[in-house]
Amino acid sequence: MADTHQQWLEQRAAESRAKQEAFMNDIASKLRRPRVMEKPAHPFRGAPDFWKAYEWPLEERVERFSSNFKSAGGHVERLADMESAKRFIAAKAEELGAHYVIRQNQPELNELGLEAALPNAEVSVWNSDFEQYWKARAAEADFGIVVADYAVAYTGSVTVLSSKDKGRSVSLLPTVLFVIIPLERLKTRLGEVLVGFDEAGREQLPAGIHFISGPSRSADIENDLTIGVHGPGVVYALIVGS
Amino acid sequence: MSTTSTGVPSTVKKRADLALNDEFLRKAVKFTTERLRNGKINAAEEHGNWEEWRERGRQIRLHTIAHLDYYLNLFADNARANGVHVHFASTSAEAVKLSLEIAQRKQAKSVVKSKSMVTEELHLNHELEGIGVEAIETDLGEYIIQLAGETPSHIIIPAIHKNRYQIADLLSKEAGETLEPDTSILAGFVRKKLREKFLEADIGMTGCNFAIAETGSMVLFENEGNARMVTTVPKTQITLMGMERIIPSWSDLEVMATLLPRSATGQKLTVYMSGITGPRREVDADGPDEMHIIIVDNGRSLQLGDSEFQELLNCIRCGACLNACPVYRHIGGHAYGGTYSGPIGAVLTPALQKNIAEWDDIANASSLCGACYEACPVKIPLHEMLIYLRRRKQEGGHGDAVESAGMKGFAAVLGDAKRFRGILRLGKLGQKLVVRNGEIRTKFGPLKGWNSYRVTPSLPKRSFREQWGTLEEELRHGLREMDPAMQNRMEAIARERKNGTGGGHGHHG
Ligand code: SF4
Numbered sequence: 001m002a003d004t005h006q007q008w009l010e011q012r013a014a015e016s017r018a019k020q021e022a023f024m025n026d027i028a029s030k031l032r033r034p035r036v037m038e039k040p041a042h043p044f045r046g047a048p049d050f051w052k053a054y055e056w057p058l059e060e061r062v063e064r065f066s067s068n069f070k071s072a073g074g075h076v077e078r079l080a081d082m083e084s085a086k087r088f089i090a091a092k093a094e095e096l097g098a099h100y101v102i103r104q105n106q107p108e109l110n111e112l113g114l115e116a117a118l119p120n121a122e123v124s125v126w127n128s129d130f131e132q133y134w135k136a137r138a139a140e141a142d143f144g145i146v147v148a149d150y151a152v153a154y155t156g157s158v159t160v161l162s163s164k165d166k167g168r169s170v171s172l173l174p175t176v177l178f179v180i181i182p183l184e185r186l187k188t189r190l191g192e193v194l195v196g197f198d199e200a201g202r203e204q205l206p207a208g209i210h211f212i213s214g215p216s217r218s219a220d221i222e223n224d225l226t227i228g229v230h231g232p233g234v235v236y237a238l239i240v241g242s
Numbered sequence: 243m244s245t246t247s248t249g250v251p252s253t254v255k256k257r258a259d260l261a262l263n264d265e266f267l268r269k270a271v272k273f274t275t276e277r278l279r280n281g282k283i284n285a286a287e288e289h290g291n292w293e294e295w296r297e298r299g300r301q302i303r304l305h306t307i308a309h310l311d312y313y314l315n316l317f318a319d320n321a322r323a324n325g326v327h328v329h330f331a332s333t334s335a336e337a338v339k340l341s342l343e344i345a346q347r348k349q350a351k352s353v354v355k356s357k358s359m360v361t362e363e364l365h366l367n368h369e370l371e372g373i374g375v376e377a378i379e380t381d382l383g384e385y386i387i388q389l390a391g392e393t394p395s396h397i398i399i400p401a402i403h404k405n406r407y408q409i410a411d412l413l414s415k416e417a418g419e420t421l422e423p424d425t426s427i428l429a430g431f432v433r434k435k436l437r438e439k440f441l442e443a444d445i446g447m448t449g450c451n452f453a454i455a456e457t458g459s460m461v462l463f464e465n466e467g468n469a470r471m472v473t474t475v476p477k478t479q480i481t482l483m484g485m486e487r488i489i490p491s492w493s494d495l496e497v498m499a500t501l502l503p504r505s506a507t508g509q510k511l512t513v514y515m516s517g518i519t520g521p522r523r524e525v526d527a528d529g530p531d532e533m534h535i536i537i538v539d540n541g542r543s544l545q546l547g548d549s550e551f552q553e554l555l556n557c558i559r560c561g562a563c564l565n566a567c568p569v570y571r572h573i574g575g576h577a578y579g580g581t582y583s584g585p586i587g588a589v590l591t592p593a594l595q596k597n598i599a600e601w602d603d604i605a606n607a608s609s610l611c612g613a614c615y616e617a618c619p620v621k622i623p624l625h626e627m628l629i630y631l632r633r634r635k636q637e638g639g640h641g642d643a644v645e646s647a648g649m650k651g652f653a654a655v656l657g658d659a660k661r662f663r664g665i666l667r668l669g670k671l672g673q674k675l676v677v678r679n680g681e682i683r684t685k686f687g688p689l690k691g692w693n694s695y696r697v698t699p700s701l702p703k704r705s706f707r708e709q710w711g712t713l714e715e716e717l718r719h720g721l722r723e724m725d726p727a728m729q730n731r732m733e734a735i736a737r738e739r740k741n742g743t744g745g746g747h748g749h750h751g
Contacts (some may be wrong), residue, residue, distance in 0.1 A: 012329060016328055020330055024315045025311075026543060040309045043301075044301035046491070046496060047298065050291065050294065072509075135441065135475055139437055139441065156510065156511075157511055157515075162523075162526060162529065163526070164525035164526055169474055169475075169527075172467060172471065190499055194495055202323065205457055207522055207526060207529045209517040211514065211515040213515075216514075218383075218466045221382070221386075221428055226382075226425050226426060226429040228429070229433055230436065230470075231466070
């Protein structure tokens with residue numbers, strides 16, 4: 001089965017390459033010029049110039065992030081250190097009665113000692129064991145805990161990148177999401193994060209790059225706003241550092 | 243099937259068998275919903291230098307389309323290098339054939355879908371059902387409609403025509419128990435149910451808002467999270483993408499991410515913006531094992547090199563022109579045939595088919611006001627295109643009767659003061675709705691099914707009935723003044739028409 005599927009894929013790939021040529025030639029001929037093979041000059045790349053150097057001071061970034069994130073229905077806490085973050089999460093687990101917790105396998109979280117702080121919950125660590133069906137573990141989790149790679153004040157967004165130790169599911173499937181944002185990762189503009197992906201280049205990009213700007217929402221039942229239809233319905237951004 | 247590094251040869255049933263803490267979900271959902279309702283969202287908040295952003299967006303789109311062979315080629319090469327199986331489809335039939343073949347190769351029993359205009363263009367659900375594959379729409383509203391056995395083509399407002407009691411009945415049948423007609427209970431049920439579907443499904447199918455040429459990545463904007471589900475959970479992902487969805491770089495995405503959500507829903511950014519670069523990495527424990535991108539032409543390339551219509555390909559599918567158009571807002575209560583509707587649809591539908599006879603003469607009235615152009619975040623001169631279309635239709639000698647009816651309609655609108663005022667009133671109404679009622683504008687009429695991602699209310703909740711009350715009130719009392727700028731524009735167009743000098747009134751000024 002695998003073999004024939006592989007063969008089928010290879011056949012399609014050959015067809016695809018031939019078709020690609022035809023496609024591009026057709027585009028060029030419709031544009032009534034020869035194929036463009038060299039990278040064209042792109043004078044309008046990225047945001048308008050006035051915006052490219054725009055930056056808020058740290059305190060304003062925190063304020064703007066918080067107000068944007070809150071108006072999208074998220075919660076924001078400013079905490080001095082990771083210890084306080086742990087206490088905050090533990091208190092919420094108590095308050096909401098969380099039974100299943102899943103967290104990324106990130107060094108900051110490994111050091112946190114969440115497991116001991118949440119005696120009443122089963123805490124699993126993403127992809128820490130090859131036998132486990134991790135998507136299901138994330139899907140049944142009450143809490144998902146991640147550390148953000150970046151955050152953007154202007155749009156009130158956090159950015160999470162996938163890897164072996166950082167599942168896309170952990171920020172998506174649990175009912176409540178905690179995103180820890182180390183203060184220095186909070187930027188002003190979306191562009192500050194996006195430009196980095198251009199600079200890193202294709203081969204360095206993870207499979208999943210996700211910007212999250214609040215709880216999952218929908219309004220499809222009688223126009224009544226509901227949250228958490230698919231993604232987390234409660235999202236805490238914990239800004240850590242001073 | 244082969245075992246993945248996640249080590250899960252578990253049965254489908256078991257995969258979907260989750261130890262969900264239901265009570266917890268209920269509590270949590272209440273918790274945030276209350277909060278969100280109380281916090282007033284200032285969605286239409288100022289975004290400085292809007293015109294500069296708009297111009298930048300236009301330039302990026304113009305540049306990309308003018309060099310589409312270069313950028314599309316680059317995208318395909320890079321996506322392939324990322325491990326994606328890239329396919330090209332000249333026609334909808336080819337795209338359907340490819341999709342079905344993949345489904346058959348994967349011996350798929352079910353496909354979970356997130357909203358995609360291209361798959362609607364292809365009528366893919368129907369085709370999938372035809373080979374015995376269950377196609378499950380996963381947007382909340384689309385899911386409800388699907389349960390009701392209603393097809394989107396007959397439905398203008400996907401689920402809002404159903405009240406919570408009807409929805410509760412539908413979902414209760416599905417649940418095998420009686421669910422209370424409470425939004426959070428119903429949504430909670432759907433969450434759980436669709437979660438099983440996501441975990442059971444063999445294939446996830448999406449559209450694509452933007453494709454980044456330099457890294458071969460695809461970008462999705464959405465609010466519910468189902469597009470993320472569809473691209474994270476199933477083992478195979480198929481993305482159908484119009485060949486013009488390309489932008490050069492992630493830097494350019496900042497401009498699109500600034501324009502699209504603000505124009506579509508007034509959000510600063512949708513709840514989720516996801517960039518997917520290839521299938522799951524070997525060591526990752528989620529994301530698809532196999533990823534296909536089908537690049538679809540289906541009439542798009544016909545616009546290339548056509549000086550009057552090439553800019554159609556700049557469209558980022560935000561729906562702002564629909565919101566702005568008084569005529570389409572008005573006929574919003576009626577079913578509209580094609581996949582694409584509103585001012586953009588009026589031009590795109592015949593353009594894609596190179597069939598100007600398709601052109602609906604209701605578009606005559608659209609060309610009056612230019613509100614679509616003003617609303618468009620990438621400045622597509624739709625109002626001029628409507629005039630070109632009319633001219634071409636005439637030149638093409640398409641049915642005298644039809645044409646003269648169209649022309650008559652147009653002349654009548656201009657000549658009859660009463661109807662003219664009617665149009666203006668509608669324009670006023672349209673504007674109020676856009677401003678005051680961030681939700682309903684996207685639920686109404688032709689706009690539904692148009693937005694390339696699902697939308698969100700930007701105002702505190704009011705019931706459906708209350709909203710109707712407001713609409714009626716606006717109709718009765720609130721429509722006395724008109725926007726003088728709009729009036730001037732219309733009068734100018736009317737004068738041009740009368741003098742026979744129209745046909746290309748400048749939008750660049
Ligand atoms: S044509 Fe309409 S849908 Fe397309 S970008 Fe312009 S306003 Fe948005």
